[in-house]
């Protein structure tokens with residue numbers, strides 16, 4: 001089934017929607033090296049608007065976990081993005097709390113991370129970052145409180161897996177970047193070489 005239009009198809013992305021996605025995609029690699037961020041770059045596919053926004057919301061909140069295949073199908077065909085991601089040694093995802101994992105049934109960022117690693121043959125590990133505090137969803141926070149809302153929420157375990165490695169963190173949407181920056185900060189305190197960020201969209 002096509003994850004965008006719902007058409008019953010062998011493929012997770014039908015030809016019509018594929019053309020539409022390609023037209024809407026911006027596929028950017030933004031450099032953060034000269035900023036105060038803990039990560040070096042941000043790779044993303046779409047602007048968080050219109051049909052893409054709707055699709056991501058469906059993916060995240062409507063038990064449509066299969067939509068990860070649609071995004072993967074799209075990424076697979078983008079050589080630039082794939083080449084950039086292949087520069088990393090290990091892919092991880094932003095963890096969600098146990099409570100939220102239980103209600104949603106899946107971690108939408110982790111599904112993308114895991115399968116991205118699989119198709120590009122990169123090391124993947126689910127148990128590098130863990131969430132140690134339950135905070136309010138960032139989407140419910142105002143811009144100026146997003147940074148404090150994620151402070152001290154994540155912890156690194158299995159630090160030997162990331163020692164001196166280039167780590168790519170996967171999240172679904174990039175808004176202020178506070179969540180991924182907090183993750184990158186914690187990773188950097190644990191001897192990684194560098195941190196990059198991949199998200200489906202940027203708000």
Ligand SMILES: [Zn+2]
Pocket residue numbers: 002003004005006007013014015016017018
């Ligand atoms: Zn379609």
